[in-house]
Every structure is written in structure tokens, then in C-alpha cells.
Amino acid sequence: MSSKLVGVGVGPGDPELVTVKGVNVLRAADVVVVPVMAAPDGTDGGERGRAEATVVHYVPEEKIVRVVFALNERSDRARREAAWDAAGERVAQLLRSHTTVAFATIGDPNVYSTFTYLAQTVGELVPGTVIATVPGITAMQDLAARSGAVLTEGTEPLTLVPVTAGAAVLKEALSGPGTVVAYKFGRQAREVAEALRESGRVEGAVWGSALGLPEESVRPAGDLDDGPLPYLSTLIAPPVRDGGRGGKL
Known part of the structure; x- marks a missing residue:
């Protein structure tokens, strides 16, 4: 069976603004990926992002996987691209071993979201992956x-x-x-x-x-x-x- 990657919009930050469908998809997924900013050395900076802070209200922490994105890198294009490739490969690994992976993104996954780029990368790394989105409050x-x-x-x-x-x-x-x-x-x-x-x-x-x-x-x-x-x-x-x-x- 094809694996499924679902981008779930979790709103601007208020946990009460996550839709019922969004909560159901997060709970049903095998793992929930949340983006975190990279430290200067490219590793997990340790700071809990807004998406993760919202998701923990609905799913247990052991189900959450933090994936480093170069969200705060704007000057070094090569470093940013390398970080994106690494993030895509990490999510691809999860899809190879799980049926459904949810990616929690603040706002809506189709409005200026990291999910757009992630879905494109994962689709190339894991052909046949089903891509879906759940809209969120902007x-x-x-x-x-x-x-x-x-x-x-x-x-x-x-x-x-x-x-x-x-x-x-x-x-x-x-x-x-x-x-x-x-x-x-x-x-x-x-x-x-x-x-x-x-x-x-x-x-x-x-x-x-x-x-x-x-x-x-x-x-x-x-x-x-x-x-x-x-x-x-x-x-x-x-x-x-x-x-x-x-x-x-």
C-alpha cells in the first residue's frame, strides 16, 4: 500500500483553533512531524516551535518527531538547500516505515507553508506517496x-x-x-x-x-x-x- 503524507494546518497558535478534522488526522497518523529551527551547526536548536506547542495538546509527545528545517536561514542558499534535502530525506524515511505521516504546519498548509516544498521533495524521494492536506485557520x-x-x-x-x-x-x-x-x-x-x-x-x-x-x-x-x-x-x-x-x- 502507498504511504500517505498529510499536511495539517494547526492555526496561528491557539490550540482551540485546530479544526476537528485536523485533530482527528493528527491522532490517527502513525507519527506527527513538526518543523523546528536549526541551530548554527545545523542541528535541532531545541526550541519548541509554534506547531509543536499546538500539537502537544492533542497527541502524546512520544508520537511527535521533530525535523530540522532551515526556517531561519536566509543568507546562505547552499546551507538552506542542504537542510531542506536532509529534512525531506528524514520524512521520506518515516514514510518508508509508516503508513501515514502527518506534518503539522502553522496556519494553512497551502498558504506560504513549508509543507508545499516538503511534499514536492518527498514525492520525488518516495514515488507513489499520497499527498493530502487539511486546511487550517490563517x-x-x-x-x-x-x-x-x-x-x-x-x-x-x-x-x-x-x-x-x-x-x-x-x-x-x-x-x-x-x-x-x-x-x-x-x-x-x-x-x-x-x-x-x-x-x-x-x-x-x-x-x-x-x-x-x-x-x-x-x-x-x-x-x-x-x-x-x-x-x-x-x-x-x-x-x-x-x-x-x-x-x-
């Missing part, structure tokens, strides 16, 4: 709920951009219609604040980090300062709305 959904921000109304578009690509992509999105959501903007907080001011989008915009965790922060975008924020910070910048009801439905 950071923008959680931030909208916690802040009261409305993501879309009527025919408004929704634009999602990763600021790791540079602030220019955010500025371009803010010049268009609808709500703009920015992911991973923590290291470019100053540029994001400037882009919001230039586009007239500060009013009503919110940002948040560590959603669902003890150190959670949800604040108006007008409070953005020049200091660096957590890498996984999320921004929601709604458009200026006329206050009408039902006109755009």
Missing part, C-alpha cells in the same frame, strides 16, 4: 476575529502579500482596491508604517503577532514604531468604506 482570519476588522464586504477583493518580498509589493497593493493583508513584515515595520501613511490606509488598519499565545499583541497600525517586530507579524489594512449596508452584495 493568521489573517484570527487577527480579524480578535481585532474586529472586517476582511471583505460585498465585491471587494482581498490581497495577501508577504513583505519578505520587499515593501514595494505592499505599496503597490495598498494603491489598489479592497483589503490588503501583509504577512511576515516584522523586520520592515518602518517601511510598512510609511506605506500605510502614504496610501492613507492607517485608519482602521491593525497588526498583530503571537496570536493566541501569552505574548499576543493586537494593536492599531497607528502604533507601529521604528523598532523591529516579531517576524510573523500580520497586518490588515481595510479600504475606506462608505458605511452603506448591503449595497455591494
